[in-house]
Amino acid sequence: MKKLQLIGLILVLAISYQCKDAKKETQETMSDEVEATEVIVEEVVDVEIITFKMEPKSESMVQGEVTFTESDGMVSMSAVLSGLTEGEHAIHIHEKADCSSDDGKSTGGHWNPTHEPHGKWGAVEGYHKGDIGNFTADEEGNAVVEFETDQWCLGCDDENKNIVGKAVIVHQGVDDFTSQPSGAAGPRVSCTGIIN
Structure with missing residues (x-):
């Protein structure tokens, strides 16, 4: 009987020891997950976002919203x-x-801080840092324009990249990418100032 009690006590101690090890491993895993979460939070903090309303110009009805997001350059x-x-x-x-x-x-x-000729974005012959290009509105007059570049920044010290203090203009017509200095895109039908 005493032998059985001793064996039972040894089994209880062994199970208890294994439980402590499992608990320790779980705590270490949770600690690693918390550290990974903290790194992700730090990356999110480095994102800068500014949003502005577009207002109608030249007796148009064109309005909307433009958002600039800066992350990882x-x-x-x-x-x-x-x-x-x-x-x-x-x-x-x-x-x-x-x-x-x-x-x-x-x-x-x-906006042309590098004093290049007007042209299509990325053209070898040159282009303005503000030459975003053309987009298409649907039959209801709605459009979404997406653009991304490492040649802009939001509030940095590089005047050749900083778009804060500039304006976004939507034109009635199409940019032909060749007419100087602006692409002959017609009246300015919507505007917003980028002020941080």
């Missing part, structure tokens, strides 16, 4: 627009965040 732009005529339109970044004039011309010309 890239800036992405997302513009959601309505009130357009069906078909293609141009969108550019202009040099001044001033939408005060009725025709949007208070924003000045295209």
